[in-house]
Amino acid sequence: MKKIILAAAAVLALVPASISAFAATEVHIPKEQWGFSGVFGKFDRMQLQRGLQVYKEVCASCHGLKQVAFRNLEALGYSEEQVKAFAAEYEFPTLDDEGSDITRKGLTSDYFPKPYPNEKFARASNNGALPPDLSLITKAREGGPDYLFHLLTGYEDPPQGMTVMDGMHYNKYFADGNFQIAMARQLNDDQVTYADGTKASTDQIARDITVFLHWAAEPNLEARNSTGFRVMIYMVIFTILAFFLKQRIWARLEKK
Amino acid sequence: MSTEKSVWQKAFEWHEARLPLVSFVDNAVGSKYPAPKNLNYFWNFGFLAGFVLVLMIMTGIVLAMNYVPHKDMAFDSVERIMRDVNYGWLIRYMHANGASFFFIVIYIHIFRGMYYGSYKAPREVLWWMGIIIYLAMMATAFMGYVLPWGQMSFWGATVITNMFSAIPLIGEPIVTWLWGGFGVDNPTLNRFFALHYLLPFVIIGLVVLHIWALHIPGSNNPLGIEAAPADKIPFHPYYTIKDVFGLGVFLIVFFAIVFWLPNSLGHPLNYVEANPLVTPPHIVPEWYYLPFYAILRAIPDKLLGVVAMFGSILILFVLPWLDTSRVRSATFRPVFKLFFWLFFANGLVLGWCGSQLAEGLPLIIGRICTFWYFFHFFVIVPVVGWMETPRPLPASIGSSVLKAAE
Structure with missing residues (x-):
């Protein structure tokens, strides 16, 4: 039995070693410290609010957030009244009683509006590129939030000898597109003026929007972590009890 | 203690006599x-x-x-x-x-x-x-x-x-x-x-x-x-x-x-x-299909690749006859045990090959491992069964347990 486990462990230890030896071309994405990671991970409400401000002021003109409704913003620490006021800043098409096109103010049940009426329009406005919807972006890319943060701050001059195509921009983390991305660098120091007075360095803005978008992708993260912790305590006690019960029942055999 | 059966016991027996569900599960x-x-x-x-x-x-x-x-x-x-x-x-x-x-x-x-x-x-x-x-x-x-x-x-x-x-x-x-x-x-x-x-x-x-x-x-x-x-x-x-x-x-x-x-x-x-x-x-299937995906792509011909992939599972149907040893447990089969773990490791490496692009080193390793997968079943398993001298089997489970306790 021990031998089996040892052999299995040896095999399992060898395989990842051989895998890492062959994986070469991938871009290394440095790991960042996030408040939401780990077993007790949580979102910082003020950071989420700053991230929402960045989304609204910087990203929203090109990127949608279609899975997120205004009502969800209460999770960011806003009151119902604040969310109502936030929604009312948007206008949505509707019909009047005669069936004519009019607009109405946004309600908390509305979702963030799409920036473009359709894909063709979006591509035509962006040099042929389609700005992706951001609702799930931190889950939809290899590397997740780390990747997003470094992509947003990964703009620099192209290396010697590399020609960047017209309308494209060099980004050292955009490996999927041969390091040429249609989105220009968006984040700069003092790009936004934070309502809470936080100094808006490029790094700070990138972190705030990343945390906000991770909330958008995984709004139940906090409930998931805390429920998981409680379930785990239950399971550990259950398993220990089951073990002792098993020992006790099997002890009957030795008595025979 | 009363020997009288309770109403519930009687009802249970009445039902079991007609549809013995509990006995079935028991x-x-x-x-x-x-x-x-x-x-x-x-x-x-x-x-x-x-x-x-x-x-x-x-x-x-x-x-x-x-x-x-x-x-x-x-x-x-x-x-x-x-x-x-x-x-x-x-x-x-x-x-x-x-x-x-x-x-x-x-x-x-x-x-x-x-x-x-x-x-x-x-x-x-x-x-x-x-x-x-x-x-x-x-x-x-x-x-x-x-x-x-x-x-x-x-x-x-x-x-x-x-x-x-x-x-x-x-x-x-x-x-x-x-x-x-x-x-x-x-x-x-x-x-x-x-x-x-x-x-x-x-x-x-x-x-x-x-x-x-x-x-x-x-x-x-x-x-x-x-x-x-x-x-x-x-x-x-x-x-x-x-x-x-x-x-x-x-x-x-x-x-x-x-x-x-x-x-x-x-x-x-x-x-x-x-x-x-x-x-x-880079289209990849879920991790649990990766070894078979590697077998599919290891073979340059599309039809033969598909045949090999399905064959890699269908071959399990004839495993009882490919294995010529009458000793069941690898515990008593030192040579087979070695090849068993080699086969296991081969499966893990095939899985890794399946997760990579089918080119260069992963493709070569994938081909070697695909060969070994079938070689194991068609050659290793029957030949080891013939050649190997198994360790002596215990007379009974009880005697083996007694021996271990000594």
Whole structure:
């Protein structure tokens, strides 16, 4: 039995070693410290609010957030009244009683509006590129939030000898597109003026929007972590009890 | 103490005399099923597989209440489950990760059978039922992965269904028939949903046959020798409580993934809605298919690749006859034991090859490992059976236990 486990462990230890030896071309994405990671991970409400401000002021003109409704913003620490006021800043098409096109103010049940009426329009406005919807972006890319943060701050001059195509921009983390991305660098120091007075360095803005978008992708993260912790305590006690019960029942055999 | 039976006892006996449901269960997995007393923890995995099957059906039914099998709504309906359905995120993460854990459990179960020779006479049909369950599981999991209608759903479905076009003459019509059109589209999604809901119940039927076939010869054991009646103990309470403890350990690992790393076994691209106009640069199936995907791509000819891939599983049907050794357990087969672990490692490396682009070193390694996969079954297993001198078998399970105690 021990031998089996040892052999299995040896095999399992060898395989990842051989895998890492062959994986070469991938871009290394440095790991960042996030408040939401780990077993007790949580979102910082003020950071989420700053991230929402960045989304609204910087990203929203090109990127949608279609899975997120205004009502969800209460999770960011806003009151119902604040969310109502936030929604009312948007206008949505509707019909009047005669069936004519009019607009109405946004309600908390509305979702963030799409920036473009359709894909063709979006591509035509962006040099042929389609700005992706951001609702799930931190889950939809290899590397997740780390990747997003470094992509947003990964703009620099192209290396010697590399020609960047017209309308494209060099980004050292955009490996999927041969390091040429249609989105220009968006984040700069003092790009936004934070309502809470936080100094808006490029790094700070990138972190705030990343945390906000991770909330958008995984709004139940906090409930998931805390429920998981409680379930785990239950399971550990259950398993220990089951073990002792098993020992006790099997002890009957030795008595025979 | 009164010898008078209570009303409840009488009612129970009245019912059992007419439909002996409780006796049926008691005979199947209860106190009337004698099992060898030396079963180790690798024998927990049959029960665990059954548990996960029930978990998948229960979570799946709730998901089906909220899921919309339409190409324009499937992706968003899954997101609605994740965001707006009460505990929808938990149900879906249990279902998605449950599929992975189902395969982890089943692979351990299959390898346990291979190590201890559980496929050998008189358990060949039991082994066959197991393989058929495994095939049904693969079909079910494949169709389930298509339902969220993400990029990997769509393109995985396209690649896998296209394999059938390799069949000469009727290949193309078969693929069109499978799709219900001229590409993976709404009809494909509809029928995959219907079949994904149906097949688990077929698997339940197959599990009944599997357990039925188990009861004819009874359970194998780590020594691989026939268990004398004196060496058997009732399944309940001894193995039921052992299974409950094993279930606790399993659920600790399972819930750790479900609650804290729920997306670690999935592919990020499946959080991008399916787009028939954008092909991902690197289409990979779910991790549990990777060894077979590597075999498919190791062979330059499409038809032969498909034949090899299906053959790699179908070959398991004849394993009881390829294995010429009459000793079941690898415990007494030093040479076979070595090759067993080599085969196991070969499977892991094949899995890695399947996750890489089919070019350069991974392709070469994939070809070597594909060769070894078949070489193991066609040459190693029969030849080792002939040549090997097994260690002496104990006369009985009881005598082996006594010996170990000395």
